[in-house]
Amino acid sequence: MTSSTWAAFRAAEPSFAESVQSRFERYRHHVLATLRKDGSPRLTGLEVNFRFGELWLGMMVDSFKARDLARDPRFALHTNPGADDSMDGGDVRISGRAYEVTEPEAKARFVEDVKPPEPFHLFRIELDEVVRTSVEGDELVVRSWSPGGPVRTQRRR
Template sequence: MTTSWQDFADAQPALEATARSRFEAFRHHVLATLRLDGSPRTSGIETTFKLGELWLGSMPGARKAADLRRDPRFALSANPGPGTDMVGGDVRVAGLARWVGDPATLARFADAANPPEPFDLFRVELTEVVRTSVDESAQEIILESWRPGYTAIRVQRRGNGADQPAESWSAVPRATAGQGDET
């Protein structure tokens, strides 16, 4: 199951704002794609939020674009920024990157984003959003994850010991109340 960035924003506005701010804090991020032989490839990439969507752009002929056109599965990690404190946490998304060949959509995007031309364009369909942060006082790593179809965010808290992570589900946002919690 996949969903658009706008649907994610509607379902989980607080996590969406955090994820978006991490991607908008820096221009370059790290994209993982699959090579023809199935092995992973990582590449630098710029992301853009326009027209209610998350877009990935590439120079025509780039290996990452060829990878995505052949197999649209990807993972994208937001640039953590300078130093090691990762203010705002570490954010990753995964999903399918759909190549855009429609001239009208390309023109709308170009008007909104003014990218260098020519370009290959991919619209992101999300399968997962994950934020990792550190609670220094509790000495725990906190993983918040969301997937399409879920009305809540899964929260795992893990310390440095051998104990299993503590797991909970966040409160269901008002916008989705009554739809049932799919835990």
């Protein structure tokens, strides 16, 4: 499967990428799904960060989710539904692979404005699929994107 950086996704589909990023930035905490050693899913909360044209995940040192991603980089990330469950802005899911960034210069650049508790793990995201589901009028609208293709839209009543 072909993966894409956030920057490449944003260049290919700027308005869709903006709607996805906006939805993630509406709330601080979201849900990350990783794979445990036995292959079963693990769901945990975390913050996401859009900086330097990329999507980043920061985690406490030796957290289970960081260990999971170090062993198997596949993940799914789901937006917080919001306090009132309105799903205003839709329901967004990103799946792909997370690769740890260990270079001191890259981590130092990231830390400048974010100020995470140190030490920490930092992962850069590569996208396999981005999906946004929303209600428009009386229709359920599912927009999805995968690297190498345009945004596809499905409408259901």
